[in-house]
Amino acid sequence: MTLAVSNAALDGAITMPAEPVAVDGLFGWYGPGVSRRGVVLCGTLGYEQISAYRGWRRLAADLTAAGHPTLRFDYPGEGDSADPEGAGVETHIAAIRRAVRFLREVAGAEEIVLVGLRLGATFAALAAEQEGIDRLVMLAPFASGRAYLREMTMRTKTIDQLPDGRPFPQDPAAPVFGGFRPPAALLASLGRLDLTKVPPAPVPRILLLGPDPAGLAGRLRDGGSAVTTGAFPGLAPFLSNALISVTPDEVFAQVLAFVAEDEACPVADRAPGLPPAPMPIATPQWSEEVIRFGGNVGIVCTPHAPAPDTPALLFVNSGVNPRSGYGRQTSDLARALAGRGVRSLRMDLRGVGDGHDRADGAPPLYVLDAVDEITAALDRLDTGSGVVLTGTCSGAYLGFHVLCRDARVRAGILVNLYCFDWDPKADLATALKPKFRSAASYGSLMRQPDAWKRVLRGEVRVGAILSRLAGMALGRLRGAALKLLRPFPSATSVAGRVAAIRKRGAKLVLVFSEGESGIGEVVTHLGRGPDLQARRLGHPVVLLEDTDHNLSTEGAQDRLREILTGVLTEASAGTPAYRRTRAAD
Structure with a gap:
């Protein structure tokens, strides 16, 4: 299948900025559009979503600019949404379904496209079963919750470290993934989530970009969906670190084309569906x-x-x-x-x-x-x-x-x-590169037997440490000299x-x-x-x-x-x- 951007049906569309909305405790941003094909963006969780935030926001803006009413939102217990009564997979799927109903009621959307990122793509595939979704975009999805937990466990070894370079202290029963502490109920339900054992109901058109986990594309085709697959260049730079995240323009262009393809919804006499007056997230306190x-x-x-x-x-x-x-x-x-x-x-x-x-x-x-x-x-x-x-x-x-x-x-x-x-001549990337943080931390580290093993294995850059200590000493000598010259x-x-x-x-x-x-x-x-x-x-x-x-x-x-x-x-x-x-x- 060839994807080509076709916005002819949306010529003259009125583009409006996104507005904050609250949907049954979900905080989100809604971009009005004139098309009757609406889009719900189903992000991923925790550290990955923080890294993707600006690029995800840009994708929403581009979809709205193309005329499609678009809603992006925070899952319950994440971002600015309210805390959930439960915290399992079903809670996240229910959030997507609420977002879909919002687009149908407020935007008058007659067709719905779900665009899911990573674990959000997995959730979106399950939410499509009960909401009559017309199109589904799965960006680097997981076939199972266990696969997600395995990958996050591996990545946290490079993300989560103490200032002296020691591994982050983890409780296996309550792991932390890049600052994100999944509730026990979510961990348990992710362990049971497996699209290979219980394939979701078919969606007429599916775009899957990125690795095809466990032959998921074939399983979806066997279920009756027309599936287009492709690569996801730039996945790691997009999700690995918020500071250096690079928006995957090529992938998002394919998403825009897939959403707009065969646009047949009438728009000529249609005004954008405006959001209701903002309803705040609130509690009794x-x-x-x-x-x-x-x-x-x-x-x-x-x-x-x-x-x-x-x-x-x-x-x-x-x-x-x-x-x-x-x-x-x-x-x-x-x-x-x-x-x-x-x-x-x-x-x-x-x-x-x-x-x-x-x-x-x-x-x-x-x-x-x-x-x-x-x-x-x-x-x-x-x-x-x-x-x-x-x-x-x-x-x-x-x-x-x-x-x-x-x-x-x-x-x-x-x-x-x-x-x-801050010295404006300093290189920001070099200054913020992960490193051992202070002279005291080096002394503490060298009193740990495991640290010497790491030195002998070549895992600790001794030369860099000595250079760092020399720089610290020079800075202190310079400061002492200045105090002698100007005691007050x-x-x-x-x-x-x-x-x-x-x-x-x-x-x-x-x-x-x-x-x-x-x-x-x-x-x-x-x-x-x-x-x-x-x-x-x-x-x-x-x-x-x-x-x-x-x-x-x-x-x-x-x-x-x-x-x-x-x-x-x-x-x-x-x-x-x-x-x-x-x-x-």
Whole structure:
């Protein structure tokens, strides 16, 4: 079968931007279209979906631009959707069926195309059985849930590591895949999912791109479907890492052609089916709404019983992870704190999640122009009690600079800060390449018998370690020399800026996974000993043991929530004084 793009039936179509929608607890984005052939995008799960986020969003926009009403959504318990009552495969299949009904009711779609990615393709094939699906696109599907779990278990060995390079501590009964912790019910039901034993009901037209697992294409043909197969060039670059994800243009062009092929639905006298007024995701404790400002998108989580005089909380993107966070940590934190009366905003910077593209096309990592976007978020969030902000890695870097500049920020909880100031001549890819993080971590590692075995097997790059240690030593010598020449920190130095933050009554809390390289930055700029660091900060640096860069291990997020709660409580006690100071300004 030859696929060719044919948009003749859609000439003159009115393209409208996607709008946020909530469908029975599912959060999604709906792009109206004039065609009566609607498309539901069924993404994959966890780490892979975070990596695919921007490309998946672009595919949805291209489908809408071609005139097809399109809905992409987060599964229950993922992204910005509500938590599910159950968490098995059936819950995810039911979510796809709800999305299909939305397109039929709101967009008036008479034909439905499901486009599934990886495990989402497997779910889509099963959802098609009860919804009368006309076309199905399966992008690199899994034939069974066990195959998915095996692949994720293998990949997590390269994704999930502690800062000193040790393997991520895993509980076989509750594994973590790139920060994603599948519920026990989902793990159990995935173990039973097998399309080779129970083939799904036939769909008239199927496009399967990528490896053909267990001869799935033949089984689908035997069931009565017309199946077109092809390669999926660029699958690994698309899904392996959000920071370097490359949209598979060739594959998506085939998807667009397949969706549009033989378009026979009348569109001439049809207006786009507009979404209903946004229905927020809500519980008895809180409700959420989407806000857009400039080129940014955010979700405000508002408690129904706000805690008096409590500052609002702003979450800044970590790297290029969407606003829901790595492993959905940010959504979970925002909602847990809303239960304690804290209002929050989790935002997407330009170039991240659903934010607009940046003019330079690059992600907003260690670029100070993104500070203006965070300032705009403060404008939307501060109602007089001030704001506490938090961010990880590059989000911590931006948070530090906002804390230095904006007096509305009463505290910053900065997690695994890589550096206080970025050298624009530095190569970002080299700087962020995985490596052992600090001198202390090397000493700890060499006390482990297994580490010496890894050295002897050639698995540890000793030369790179020695080079790294030499660089650290040189940096500290340079810092010591500067202190001799200028014993008191200047106002523009890190120590001087930290002192100015404290002078205005604000607070800087530094939180590190043990062994992170950013600890060396603290030593260089705030003093070698923990006592000197504590005097300059006003409290000790917080070190978390046996957790990774993203705080994905069991209990790490609980500890972070305790830190956030403590800082918010302390800030709320000082709110009247803060208001008097702001009024005087």
